[in-house]
Amino acid sequence: MSLPLYEIETFLNFTSSELSISKKSISLETCFRDIPSWSSLNALIYISRINEETNVLITSGDLSELNSLNDIYRLINERKHGNN
Amino acid sequence: MAITRHRGIKISGIVNVIPELSEDNLQLTIINEEERAKLVEHTGIRYRRISLLPVKNLFEKGIKEAIDLTGWTYDDIDVLICVTQTPELSIPSIACQLHGDLGFKQKTICYDINSGCSGYVYGFHTVASILASISKDKTRALLCCGDVSTHLLSPEDTSTRPIFSDAVSVTAIEYNVNDSNITARFNLETMGNGQSAIYTELNAQNNRIMRLNGIDVFAYSVKYVPQNIETLIQSAEMPNEMPSIYVFHQANKLINDAISRKLKLTSDMVPHTLETYGNTASASIPITLCTRLNEMNNWVLLSGFGVGFSVASVLINISNFVPHKTIEI
Numbered sequence: 001m002s003l004p005l006y007e008i009e010t011f012l013n014f015t016s017s018e019l020s021i022s023k024k025s026i027s028l029e030t031c032f033r034d035i036p037s038w039s040s041l042n043a044l045i046y047i048s049r050i051n052e053e054t055n056v057l058i059t060s061g062d063l064s065e066l067n068s069l070n071d072i073y074r075l076i077n078e079r080k081h082g083n084n
Numbered sequence: 085m086a087i088t089r090h091r092g093i094k095i096s097g098i099v100n101v102i103p104e105l106s107e108d109n110l111q112l113t114i115i116n117e118e119e120r121a122k123l124v125e126h127t128g129i130r131y132r133r134i135s136l137l138p139v140k141n142l143f144e145k146g147i148k149e150a151i152d153l154t155g156w157t158y159d160d161i162d163v164l165i166c167v168t169q170t171p172e173l174s175i176p177s178i179a180c181q182l183h184g185d186l187g188f189k190q191k192t193i194c195y196d197i198n199s200g201c202s203g204y205v206y207g208f209h210t211v212a213s214i215l216a217s218i219s220k221d222k223t224r225a226l227l228c229c230g231d232v233s234t235h236l237l238s239p240e241d242t243s244t245r246p247i248f249s250d251a252v253s254v255t256a257i258e259y260n261v262n263d264s265n266i267t268a269r270f271n272l273e274t275m276g277n278g279q280s281a282i283y284t285e286l287n288a289q290n291n292r293i294m295r296l297n298g299i300d301v302f303a304y305s306v307k308y309v310p311q312n313i314e315t316l317i318q319s320a321e322m323p324n325e326m327p328s329i330y331v332f333h334q335a336n337k338l339i340n341d342a343i344s345r346k347l348k349l350t351s352d353m354v355p356h357t358l359e360t361y362g363n364t365a366s367a368s369i370p371i372t373l374c375t376r377l378n379e380m381n382n383w384v385l386l387s388g389f390g391v392g393f394s395v396a397s398v399l400i401n402i403s404n405f406v407p408h409k410t411i412e413i
Contacts (some may be wrong), residue, residue, distance in 0.1 A: 013086055031264070039242075040242060040298060041115075041119060041298075044126075044299055045126050047299050047302065048338045048339075050088055051306060051342060052345070057303045060303075063299065072093075
């Protein structure tokens with residue numbers, strides 16, 4: 001694991017950088033679909049970067065059941081700890 | 085998984101047929117300028133080729149060039165297989181149409197295979213199996229692979245239009261019963277629960293339109309392709325069969341880089357042609373293979389993956405000189 005995405009601050013910094021949005025504009029409660037840069041291309045890049053950093057794979061089926069950045073954060077942590 | 089091994093099979097020539105007409109992703113008007121730059125950076129695809137001709141015409145050109153390149157005659161061909169998902173006519177098969185148009189002999193086995201991005205390896209396996217089953221010491225086949233995928237695209241679809249490209253490739257393959265060496269090992273797999281990752285649907289005008297779920301294609305590819313390849317290499321159990329070059333289906337840079345990373349491959353081991361040719365479905369492996377054919381004298385790993393969801397890899401010995409040619413029409 002290159003970046004400790006299990007740490008909330010690291011995860012939010014990572015998300016801010018990958019989705020080109022200021023850190024001040026997002027929190028764990030933010031709905032990721034409401035982020036202006038969220039598009040099919042940026043979502044794919046974001047998911048691939050999560051995989052690169054954590055080895056966790058997220059599918060479109062997973063995303064359809066998630067709403068907030070906290071949901072993604074929790075999924076990463078669950079899968080990183082072998083619960084997938 | 086289905087692991088198979090084959091003796092006495094070799095590639096004797098490859099002809100790639102690529103449409104001259106191209107589209108530049110940096111000029112795409114369906115996304116904004118910032119997205120265009122990001123798209124090219126992350127997919128690795130700058131140009132895509134557009135064929136105004138049906139796939140059968142591209143195959144025909146490739147067959148004629150392959151006959152010329154190898155010095156074979158139509159009488160020599162025991163098997164003609166066409167791998168495509170974009171036939172202009174579904175009946176009869178393109179292989180049978182070309183059989184009639186080009187004057188192949190009655191003895192020639194002809195049929196089409198409906199397969200996409202894993203189709204080159206699946207087609208190769210089919211050809212290798214048939215050639216070895218014919219009651220002759222030496223047998224020959226032409227394997228035609230490719231699609232005119234742009235004929236299935238919606239111009240407004242930002243997921244598919246920047247990715248898919250048209251091209252075909254024709255590979256000449258020979259079998260010699262007197263060559264007892266294992267020259268090819270395959271690992272063929274299907275994960276049908278991934279069927280909705282890439283599919284076609286009918287639009288209001290009753291035309292087939294291809295749809296792509298990029299996140300699922302990424303997830304299936306990264307999950308299943310590295311393990312398919314690792315299983316194949318482990319099954320060989322021979323250190324001298326370790327490939328020095330890995331030729332992947334050219335899906336997009338995000339996927340191909342992730343697979344390379346999982347397999348711990350260095351960039352010099354993984355040729356790519358995405359920038360110039362885009363994702364050319366089942367033609368992408370032979371097109372990319374040809375960029376490194378002149379330096380090969382041992383084992384190479386070819387891996388196709390995609391629509392199905394389907395994954396197929398082959399470890400093949402390429403120690404002979406393989407004439408090859410890439411033409412634009």
